[in-house]
Amino acid sequence: MGTENLIQETLKGLLATAIEKVCVLGEEDAHEDLKRLREVYEDLVLFWGLDEDLIDEFDEKVGILK
Numbered sequence: 008m009g010t011e012n013l014i015q016e017t018l019k020g021l022l023a024t025a026i027e028k029v030c031v032l033g034e035e036d037a038h039e040d041l042k043r044l045r046e047v048y049e050d051l052v053l054f055w056g057l058d059e060d061l062i063d064e065f066d067e068k069v070g071i072l073k
Contacts, residue, residue, distance in 0.1 A: 014055050018065075021048045025069045041069060 008016075025044045028037040045065060052061050 011055075014051060014057070018048060018051060018061065021051075021066060022065055025065070029069065045069070 021044050025037075025041050028040050028044075029036075032040070045062075048065050049062050050057060051057075
């Protein structure tokens with residue numbers, strides 16, 4: 008697996024984890040975890056020079072980070 012594919016899969020995993028935390032813990036209890044996951048997600052996107060729209064997509068899909 009190439010580096011770009013690995014990073015894309017990692018981003019998918021972070022997003023899936025964020026969504027699952029909301030489902031399992033609820034929005035309120037998951038909030039701090041979601042903030043940390045989003046920070047890592049954003050860091051990876053910026054570090055690897057990926058399309059920054061991915062960060063907006065994360066926010067939309069998770070839906071509670073406002």
